[in-house]
Amino acid sequence: MAKGRVSIVVERCKACGFCVEFCPTHVLALSSAFNSKGYHPPHVVHPEKCSGCDLCGMYCPDFAIFATKVASVGGDK
Amino acid sequence: MKADPRGVLTGTHFIDGDHACCEGALAAGARFAAGYPITPSTEIVERFASRVPTVGGTFIQMEDELAASITLQGAVWGGAKAFTVTSGPGFSLMMEHIGYAAMTETPCVFVDVQRGGPSTGLPTLPAQADMMQARWGSHGDYEIIALCPNSPQECFDLTIKAFNLAEEFRVPVMFMMDEVVGHMSEKVVIPPADEIEVVPRRHTRKSVNEYLPYETNGDMVPEIAHAGEGYKFHVTGLTHDERGYPNMTPQVQDTLVHRLQNKIRDAADRIAMFEEEHLEGADVVVVSYGITSRVAQRAIEAARKQGLRVGKLRLITAWPFPEKRIRELAANVKAFVVPELNLGQMVREVERAAAGQAKTFAVAHAGGGVHNPEDILKVIVEASR
Amino acid sequence: MTDSLNDALVNLDFNPVVNPVEPFLRSDRMPHIWCPGCGIGTTVNSFARALIESKIDLQSLALVSGIGCTGRVAGYVKLDSFHTTHGRAIPFATGLKLANPKLNVVVYSGDGDLSAIGGNHLIHAARRNIDLKVICVNNLIYAMTGGQTAPTTPDHSTTSTNPYGVFEPSFNLPHLVEAAGAVYVARWTTFHVRQLSRSISEAFQKKGFSFIEVISPCPTLYQRRNKLGDGLDAMKYYKAKSKVRHGAPTSEVGLTMTGEIIVGKFVDCDRPDYQTMMRTQYAESLGERYVEQPEMICS
Numbered sequence: 001m002a003k004g005r006v007s008i009v010v011e012r013c014k015a016c017g018f019c020v021e022f023c024p025t026h027v028l029a030l031s032s033a034f035n036s037k038g039y040h041p042p043h044v045v046h047p048e049k050c051s052g053c054d055l056c057g058m059y060c061p062d063f064a065i066f067a068t069k070v071a072s073v074g075g076d077k
Numbered sequence: 078m079k080a081d082p083r084g085v086l087t088g089t090h091f092i093d094g095d096h097a098c099c100e101g102a103l104a105a106g107a108r109f110a111a112g113y114p115i116t117p118s119t120e121i122v123e124r125f126a127s128r129v130p131t132v133g134g135t136f137i138q139m140e141d142e143l144a145a146s147i148t149l150q151g152a153v154w155g156g157a158k159a160f161t162v163t164s165g166p167g168f169s170l171m172m173e174h175i176g177y178a179a180m181t182e183t184p185c186v187f188v189d190v191q192r193g194g195p196s197t198g199l200p201t202l203p204a205q206a207d208m209m210q211a212r213w214g215s216h217g218d219y220e221i222i223a224l225c226p227n228s229p230q231e232c233f234d235l236t237i238k239a240f241n242l243a244e245e246f247r248v249p250v251m252f253m254m255d256e257v258v259g260h261m262s263e264k265v266v267i268p269p270a271d272e273i274e275v276v277p278r279r280h281t282r283k284s285v286n287e288y289l290p291y292e293t294n295g296d297m298v299p300e301i302a303h304a305g306e307g308y309k310f311h312v313t314g315l316t317h318d319e320r321g322y323p324n325m326t327p328q329v330q331d332t333l334v335h336r337l338q339n340k341i342r343d344a345a346d347r348i349a350m351f352e353e354e355h356l357e358g359a360d361v362v363v364v365s366y367g368i369t370s371r372v373a374q375r376a377i378e379a380a381r382k383q384g385l386r387v388g389k390l391r392l393i394t395a396w397p398f399p400e401k402r403i404r405e406l407a408a409n410v411k412a413f414v415v416p417e418l419n420l421g422q423m424v425r426e427v428e429r430a431a432a433g434q435a436k437t438f439a440v441a442h443a444g445g446g447v448h449n450p451e452d453i454l455k456v457i458v459e460a461s462r
Numbered sequence: 463m464t465d466s467l468n469d470a471l472v473n474l475d476f477n478p479v480v481n482p483v484e485p486f487l488r489s490d491r492m493p494h495i496w497c498p499g500c501g502i503g504t505t506v507n508s509f510a511r512a513l514i515e516s517k518i519d520l521q522s523l524a525l526v527s528g529i530g531c532t533g534r535v536a537g538y539v540k541l542d543s544f545h546t547t548h549g550r551a552i553p554f555a556t557g558l559k560l561a562n563p564k565l566n567v568v569v570y571s572g573d574g575d576l577s578a579i580g581g582n583h584l585i586h587a588a589r590r591n592i593d594l595k596v597i598c599v600n601n602l603i604y605a606m607t608g609g610q611t612a613p614t615t616p617d618h619s620t621t622s623t624n625p626y627g628v629f630e631p632s633f634n635l636p637h638l639v640e641a642a643g644a645v646y647v648a649r650w651t652t653f654h655v656r657q658l659s660r661s662i663s664e665a666f667q668k669k670g671f672s673f674i675e676v677i678s679p680c681p682t683l684y685q686r687r688n689k690l691g692d693g694l695d696a697m698k699y700y701k702a703k704s705k706v707r708h709g710a711p712t713s714e715v716g717l718t719m720t721g722e723i724i725v726g727k728f729v730d731c732d733r734p735d736y737q738t739m740m741r742t743q744y745a746e747s748l749g750e751r752y753v754e755q756p757e758m759i760c761s
Binding site: 057068 | 500656697
């Protein structure tokens with residue numbers, strides 16, 4: 001089970017590509033969908049690889065994405 | 078509110094206008110000044126630098142007037158009553174930040190001890206040629222209040238008034254001295270602290286969740302909060318709305334700029350201070366301010382001895398200009414005579430307010446000294462014809 | 463909203479999940495005006511995390527900015543924030559700090575604002591060792607006004623006011639501020655998100671003038687005009703060409719258009735800050751007559 005989970009605030013994204021590039025486990029890719037400003041926001045292609053490190057959140061200049069750690073079965077955070 | 082006695086040097090003093098101004102600031106509760114030396118204003122902050130560490134405040138000499146004029150505003154938002162002093166060249170440098178104070182509604186006092194200009198001009202000699210600059214010097218539409226003392230005693234009393242007006246209207250107040258008033262020594266009586274009225278900061282009583290930094294409740298002046306109190310407010314020089322957020326639309330601009338103007342203009346009658354004498358049945362009214370009013374007094378007395386019906390209107394507030402009073406007088410007098418240590422500045426306001434109902438005669442002087450009373454008398458005589 | 467944000471990062475199924483940076487933002491003003499690929503927002507993430515790490519009391523934090531793209535940071539953070547005039551964030555911040563020494567005052571502004579029009583104030587505040595934390599986002603250009611040359615624009619770059627190429631030498635900001643007297647000098651890029659955050663936290667522990675330069679992409683002007691790609695290309699360049707050299711002599715950390723970027727903590731020393739020196743001097747000279755300034759809150 002994934003250690004982390006990505007949340008994306010689609011309307012804030014400007015498709016700069018930082019999150020896709022710098023995710024250490026390549027969880028993300030730019031989607032073919034559009035937000036209302038015409039940008040392609042990222043989407044999660046490998047959710048199982050997310051560690052919840054939140055590097056995507058640290059890189060995102062638009063505060064449009066972040067990752068959180070998920071409590072695994074057994075109670076460890 | 079009464080003055081804090083720690084800042085009040087109660088007693089009878091023989092000091093010059095610069096020193097009296099410093100004491101006025103301390104009596105008003107000023108505990109911060111940021112300055113930069115410039116003749117003939119420097120003594121004000123030199124005295125402040127010497128006095129303020131003994132009354133619990135701070136003085137910092139900044140690297141230039143650009144810094145001084147904004148450092149004092151940082152101190153205001155940090156909780157202090159603050160001011161700076163300068164003369165012509167420094168006043169010019171400070172203009173951007175005077176505009177910033179007007180835009181952000183930062184209560185503070187700028188003292189300009191006027192000297193000959195333009196440019197470096199006459200550093201040690203008087204003029205009154207910054208009067209229009211005091212009103213219009215920064216870019217954009219805004220209003221300020223300007224006071225003109227004509228004696229060291231007034232340098233004390235009116236400095237307190239300047240701080241009080243700044244707090245009441247959340248506006249930068251220009252204290253327009255001149256080199257003679259600044260450097261002349263006269264008796265200055267400083268009363269006990271409990272006889273001095275001081276206007277406290279219009280601090281909000283609203284809770285953190287309710288407070289909006291530029292919301293006004295009908296009276297046009299918003300309540301202030303200081304940094305460090307939990308309000309987490311934003312202040313910007315950009316056109317902003319009640320939340321303090323930049324909101325750069327014509328509608329917000331219209332609302333904001335009108336309010337900045339009207340908060341002063343609507344109160345112009347209340348703010349206006351002038352000294353009147355012999356205006357009943359006068360043919361000629363001599364309008365003057367600052368040191369020139371002392372010289373004009375001599376000319377007026379000489380004219381009256383000659384049988385001329387001459388009255389005196391001394392401007393204590395130069396801005397907002399007391400146009401209502403001039404308009405009233407214009408209906409009943411033949412002429413205004415306006416001596417100034419400049420080539421014609423406040424005379425334009427007199428002429429404008431008179432709106433052709435009375436004649437206006439300037440008595441210009443390029444600066445560097447004061448008028449000869451005879452020169453003013455000559456014009457009074459001509460105006461009386 | 464509590465400041466203990468880890469409490470908010472809870473079980474995804476039952477509780478709302480919050481971006482750690484969100485409590486520091488004026489969410490009602492999002493999305494912000496910065497371009498796609500601009501690095502300023504990235505620096506704000508590092509800043510927010512430094513605030514969390516350092517457990518800074520947000521009530522006592524004030525942020526002052528100048529004019530320019532980075533200057534807009536003040537309007538987007540949920541703190542007592544002041545968007546002042548061009549070049550004058552530092553003297554405003556000085557006044558704030560002197561009036562209320564309990565405040566933690568951060569200056570967050572751009573390279574043009576701080577080193578060109580604000581250059582005089584930069585060096586004097588460093589000289590005086592005023593207790594300010596200065597975050598200088600350096601995108602090597604005057605971005606907001608359309609891409610003019612800044613004192614930091616590297617040699618041979620094309621800008622709108624040097625259309626035939628910049629031929630002036632550019633400032634080496636860490637060198638400048640160290641020489642002026644800063645007690646903490648570091649440089650990172652927007653690629654170095656964690657290191658930047660750590661530096662900001664370290665600066666909060668310092669008393670005195672701390673200066674952190676962050677090299678950041680301006681994709682719309684600097685990158686585009688110099689055919690350097692977009693923001694992501696800049697980030698890849700930072701990743702490839704940055705070299706961490708803690709303690710490097712600041713004279714050696716000058717920048718070029720495509721060369722090595724020396725990053726790291728260059729200066730971390732201690733000397734009394736302005737207010738300490740002021741109090742000491744007054745106490746010595748005035749003795750009992752010295753009245754130390756109380757917190758200057760007007761009634």
